[in-house]
Amino acid sequence: MQVVCSQNKEEKTAPIIMLGDPAGVTDEHLKQVAEAKRFLERWTADEKFRELAAADVKAAGAECGMSMDPLEIKALWDRDAAIEVNRTDAIPLTVKRYREFVKEKLAHRDTLRNISCVPQNPVFKAWRARHINRCWGQFGNVNASMIHAPVSFELNHGCSVGCWFCGLDAPKLSAVFEYNPQNAQLWRETLSVFKKLAGPSAGTGVCYWASEPMDNPDYEKFCCDFHDILGTFPQTTTALPLKDAARTRKLLKLSNERGFWINRFSVLSVEMLHRVHKEFTAEELAFVELVTQNKEANMKQAVSGRARIKMRKDGSLGESEEFNPAEGGSGTITCMSGFIVNMTDRNVKLISPCNSSDRWPVGYWLHAEGNFTDAASLDILVNKMVEKCMPTAVRAADPMRFRPDIKFERMDGGFNITSPFISLKFHDTPHIGEIGEMINAAVYTAGEIAVGIADKHEIQVAEVFLTLNKIFRHGVIDEEPETVRF
Secondary structure (H helix, E strand, O other), X not given: OEEEEOOOOOOOOOOOOOOOOHHHOOHHHHHHHHHHHHHHHHHHHOHHHHHHHHHOHHHHHHHOOOOOOHHHHHHHHOHHHHHHHHHHOOOOHHHHHHHHHHHHHHHHHHHHHHHHOOOOOHHHHHHHXXXXXXXXHHHHHHHHHOOOEEEEEEOEEOEOOOOOOOOOOOOEOOEEOOOOHHHXXXXXXXXXXHHHHHHHHHHHOOOOOOOOHHHOOOHHHHHHHHHHHHOOOOOOEEOOOOOOHHHHHHHHHHHHHOOOOOEEEEEOOHHHHHHHHHHOOOOOOOOEEXXXXXXXXXXXXXXXXXXXHHHHHHOOOOOOOOOOHHHOOOOOOOOEEEEEEEOOOOEEEXXXXXXXXXXXXXXXXXXXXXXXXXXXXXXXXXXXXXXXXXXXXXXXXXXXXXXXXXXXXXEOOXXXXXXXXXXXXXXXXXXXXXXXXXXXXXXXXXXXXXXXXXXXXXXXXXXXXXXXXXXXOOOOEOOOOOOEEO
């Protein structure tokens, strides 16, 4: 069976300079990239700064502490300037270096999604790959920003910050998983369970979800255990970098010493951005992404969780039950296809991204959920979830229908399907057009399709199932789950 995808693009990788050997980057190189990054952070988050830059760019540069002439990096924030330097190929060195740094980070992200995050368990691997395929059709380029990590851990129940836009609608902080001998043993054994299940990919997980990592006073100890057992130091995203700046500095230093450089601060207001810039030098934050979540920033909040609730109340979302990403933006902040483990509650969820809706208001499908008491029961639980909720092939009794966002079109020798972001052509396989029509009718099981086609054309039922499973692997069959409770 030949499948043609209209969205296939060649992925370009950048030469690894800053991320390849961060400690070996020259002071001049680091300073140029860091100052350009700081200027762009102000530009992105602060409307008044954008006005100042348009009126007096040198004054804007001085305000954010630049030692270089900000006109050198105009191509990074002014569209016309970018077009001109690209046309003449007279690209300033600082612009080149900053662009290469961004390319490095994007290449690192793609490596995570395509290689590092891939579970070693073949069933888990196939399930994750199918949902990634689904997400290309349902999210488009937003899916490029999702690494689809196989696991995340929560060391608290809830979050103390209470962001109005929280895409996961995190509850208020009510419990913290303390690092005492008993909990430390359970934590290390929990990590070992996922190391056995997912292999090295478990090390791409993080130690927060609907929670603030710095709410846990022992967060760094848990991270060190994570590094010791899984081989990588977990990435941190915090909205509380200023609560204890000395602690934040120590955490960044610890992360760098353990070989992990890219961390993130969530910036909730222009005032907070100013305070962050005052507290930390540009060079200190060169490898820290500032995610500007303030209302003045020129970025859209994901329509999920509390942001979705607010948009529903003020009428900006409209009456549609499900967010439509074709209208711009994103309907989820979920960047994983795998397990969420809450250590305080001894709870495990199996999730995958979806656009937020009345049924799935926080932007993920909940495939399964259960509780554990110790590492042995956790091991049994997650393997039951894999067995029950991660089919690698269609079963005879499975209802066969395309996803609701897909449009079907019969063509000579096969069929086309289109979604808001992707188009696939299935052809060059005997009877695949008829098979597609029966799936599109949404009234047949896989067994009924297989027997019907086999009887009509005097072929083996197994041949039809082979074709059905090839279609299934592309993530185009509706798999919206009924949550399994263990």
